[in-house]
Amino acid sequence: MRRNLAIVLTSALVLVGCGSGSGGGLDAVEVGSSKNPSVTVPEDFTTDSTETRVVNEGSGDEVQDGDTVKLNYVAVNGRTGKQFDNSFKAESPLTTQLTEGSVLTGFVKGLTGQKVGSRVLVAIPPKDGFAEGQARDQAEQTLGVKADDTMVFLFDIVAKVPTEAKGAAEKLPKTVPSITLKDDKPAGFTTSGDVTKDPEKAAAYVAIKGDGEKVAKGASITAHYVGQVYPDGKVFDSSWDRGTPSTFSLDQVIACWKDLLPGQTIGSRVVLVCPADSAYGDSPQEGSGIEPGDTLTFAIDLLDAS
Structure with missing residues (x-):
């Protein structure tokens, strides 16, 4: 209820x-x-x-x-x-x-x-x-x-609930797209010659390490995030642009989020790289800006979980 x-x-x-x-x-x-x-x-x-x-x-x-x-x-x-x-x-x-x-x-x-x-x-x-x-x-x-x-x-x-990730900054590998900021908030990603062209497996990387509790499997999380077609394509979604964080169950999101966010700590900023088989595969939602087979990347501020 x-x-x-x-x-x-x-x-x-x-x-x-x-x-x-x-x-x-x-x-x-x-x-x-x-x-x-x-x-x-x-x-x-x-x-x-x-x-x-x-x-x-x-x-x-x-x-x-x-x-x-x-x-x-x-x-x-x-x-x-x-x-x-x-x-x-x-x-x-x-x-x-x-x-x-x-x-x-x-x-x-x-x-x-x-x-x-x-x-x-x-x-x-x-x-x-x-x-x-x-x-x-x-x-x-x-x-x-x-x-x-x-x-x-x-x-x-x-x-x-905090409005952004807070913790110790960690350096992302050169093989991962770099986060771009607008008004000190993640707005998308840029690429370089070192970035992996076609990642085969979903992976998580920590840009800011929060000191909160670990996210449990199936938890309901509150997060700010931006999603972009990998590595520097179209930004298809941004809670920062909407001005409000989103709350949802990890049982109701794409496999990449469901599998890789548990174990991350509240307060962290996490980058996810999500090949199509862990995202929307060959059937993305019409009008989403995502094409069949697209790999996606997200910057996610984990603000709260319950």
Whole structure:
């Protein structure tokens, strides 16, 4: 179910609401203290504006508009009083950017200014929740949240996710294309006479060695990345250009990523060279800028994993 919520959230067309409350009806909401906390709301709970109540204040940095954060949460429908999602139970935190257009307006209003380590209740009215159209329909069909429902979230703000790799720089072999930078961020690769022309096997190289935990097999990772046709062809994808990191499961990516990113450390910048048989083979997505049989190369900043 948590994956369903993530899909609906990322496809939402966000409505811009006005102002947020601070407490109000949330004083009547009861929160349990167990590892998997319960959230009990009054019957037919509603609010006209996004309200926030700090249950326990953390001691970490304040969360700002535009930050990428890792959250554990319980989600409750105010109308029914029933949970429609619970990342504590699923042991699968949500990583999202707090910015208009990337997530629900109520998330941005309710969490901006709160501290990492805090437990926070946020009540979100329909105008700050799911918009009309496909996201609205998905919310009702998948989550049981109707157009007039208030949603109540209990959030644990686990961490702010870094925006770039940080660690000790390591020299790439001459046989690997060199990373080019734009505004200090990877923008692609350049080649030289020493670069291997037709690599036969997928390989990983570390450009910056982070000191975080090792990425586990099948983990959900948050990363900034740029992808280019090897060795210095078309740049076909860049999260840096989009302005927000991407989060996805390593069970749902090309074999090169799935096989070579586990074991790398969080905070690292990793270069992957991916021959076609470990990438998209002879069937790349139409319009992707990748041709059948292309070898690909990526620069990846590993920002977080869970």
